Amino acid sequence: MDKVFVQGLEVLTTIGVYEWEKGIRQKIRFDLEMGYDNRPAAAGDDISKALDYAALSHKVTAYAEQNHVELVETMAEHIARLILTEFPVQSVKVRLTKPAAVPNAAGVGVEIERFATRNLRD
Template identity: 50%
Template structure:
């Protein structure tokens, strides 16, 4: 299985359940693994057959920042649905990390997998 990867996409957004969190921007780090047949793009050296990681990244930043969200679980689910429906990706693994959320941890997060290989 081929994959297209995005590692530690930084997103500054309003995220959290506490009132003070709803007043500030916090950073999320997003990792994605997306199933994609890279063969046609590699064989032809033609961009039209590639899954554009820049376009996916820009869309996810737009999606995550368009309104306040309380849970990182919601962010992960939104990302997975967006990638699968808007970019026709059959399987995706999404990891969302929230640095500094717990003082004794460098980051906390969730990871989900959706779709079929």
């Protein structure tokens, strides 16, 4: 399966379980990988048949900025569902990193992979 990816998409949002976190915006980083058939776009050198990763990045950014959750696990699930619902992808892998969560660590987070339930050939 072909993959389209967005690496290092940084967003400022309110995320965290502690009271002090609920009053601030923190940076989170998304690494996104989508299963998408690139052959039609490549065959005709046709951007209209390619996955629009700029639009996808914009939607993910807007969602994360506007929707506040406590857990990185929750945000990752919401982003995966958003991508599978709004874009014609077969799968999505979401790696969400919270860079400043643990002292002496470059970041902590989660990685999930979800699959489309619809038949994309219809």
